[in-house]
Amino acid sequence: MKFDLAYCLGLDEKLSIYDVRDLNFDETMAFDSAKEHFQCPNDACRLAFDVANGLGTFNAKNVNYVRTPHFKNLPSTRHVAGCPYVSLKAPASTGEETDDSREEHFPSELLLSRREYLRKPSHPIVAADLQGAEPAAAPTANSVEQPGRESAPDKTSVFAHPVECFVSNFEDKALLKRMPLKIGEHTAPYASFFKKIEYLQDNKGLVYWGKIKQIKDYTQSFRIDFEKKVWFEKKPYSVNVYLNKKLIDSYRKRTAFLAQIKHAIESGRPLYCFFYGVQPALQQVPSKKNPEQTFGVFSANIENLDHLIVREAPGLEG
Numbered sequence: 001m002k003f004d005l006a007y008c009l010g011l012d013e014k015l016s017i018y019d020v021r022d023l024n025f026d027e028t029m030a031f032d033s034a035k036e037h038f039q040c041p042n043d044a045c046r047l048a049f050d051v052a053n054g055l056g057t058f059n060a061k062n063v064n065y066v067r068t069p070h071f072k073n074l075p076s077t078r079h080v081a082g083c084p085y086v087s088l089k090a091p092a093s094t095g096e097e098t099d100d101s102r103e104e105h106f107p108s109e110l111l112l113s114r115r116e117y118l119r120k121p122s123h124p125i126v127a128a129d130l131q132g133a134e135p136a137a138a139p140t141a142n143s144v145e146q147p148g149r150e151s152a153p154d155k156t157s158v159f160a161h162p163v164e165c166f167v168s169n170f171e172d173k174a175l176l177k178r179m180p181l182k183i184g185e186h187t188a189p190y191a192s193f194f195k196k197i198e199y200l201q202d203n204k205g206l207v208y209w210g211k212i213k214q215i216k217d218y219t220q221s222f223r224i225d226f227e228k229k230v231w232f233e234k235k236p237y238s239v240n241v242y243l244n245k246k247l248i249d250s251y252r253k254r255t256a257f258l259a260q261i262k263h264a265i266e267s268g269r270p271l272y273c274f275f276y277g278v279q280p281a282l283q284q285v286p287s288k289k290n291p292e293q294t295f296g297v298f299s300a301n302i303e304n305l306d307h308l309i310v311r312e313a314p315g316l317e318g
């Protein structure tokens with residue numbers, strides 16, 4: 001049985017596996033999922049057992065995953081009778097994942113601002129003193145829970161989550177046409193929110209994706225070239241996106257990101273790039289061979305690495 005959420009003891013929050021991955025790679029956060037305790041998201045069930053009764057994770061720390069990450073029951077995990085998360089299937093004794101690997105929990109919205117977390121204060125007395133000194137402080141100051149989190153658990157701030165929904169359910173076109181996705185002001189079914197790169201002129205503000213032709217490594221910056229071309233005024237143009245040095249250097253998940261890109265360059269495997277937030281536009285760039293001449297290319301500078309993913313996606317081939 002796969003879990004969409006799990007309670008994280010250290011953060012006193014319910015997290016999706018994509019939140020966990022984001023935290024694992026975030027160099028500004030002290031977080032390692034291997035050392036955290038995850039428990040049943042059903043409060044009544046969780047509170048019925050001690051903290052040793054936990055859940056496991058799958059692909060929580062793998063930078064280059066292919067199969068859908070998730071929380072799962074361990075052979076030792078117990079649930080109260082009637083808990084909706086009681087596993088109907090016994091975990092395979094071989095340790096092999098037998099659950100189908102599709103992402104079943106479709107977020108209805110990608111929130112563009114990051115979710116913030118705060119560990120429980122380790123010195124509650126200090127917290128009480130502060131409260132006494134500033135009685136006017138808003139009682140919500142300590143609350144990091146996003147408004148509506150409980151009532152709308154289908155929102156995510158991690159781009160990888162809707163991307164995994166699209167990739168792992170790619171065969172099920174009817175499902176992707178049925179499930180809605182909202183990003184910013186735009187709402188559309190997954191099937192049309194994810195736009196093939198060659199059709200990027202169709203609409204603004206979408207998630208554009210395509211197979212990567214090559215990643216040019218300029219040591220400090222990168223250019224991702226797409227295989228497919230865009231047709232404009234009856235002529236084909238190459239498409240690419242740039243990732244500049246400043247963007248990468250200041251990225252909170254820099255190490256994981258560079259590992260991902262380097263692996264992508266070296267793996268020789270078919271790779272796909274997904275991005276949101278910018279739309280490549282026709283630009284004239286100088287020719288290398290003859291700088292007097294220019295040629296046209298559809299290009300964009302990526303502005304937020306949180307909204308760019310380079311990954312394998314075997315289901316999208318063919």
Ligand SMILES: [Zn+2]
Pocket residue numbers: 040041042045046078079080083084085086
């Ligand atoms: Zn339970």
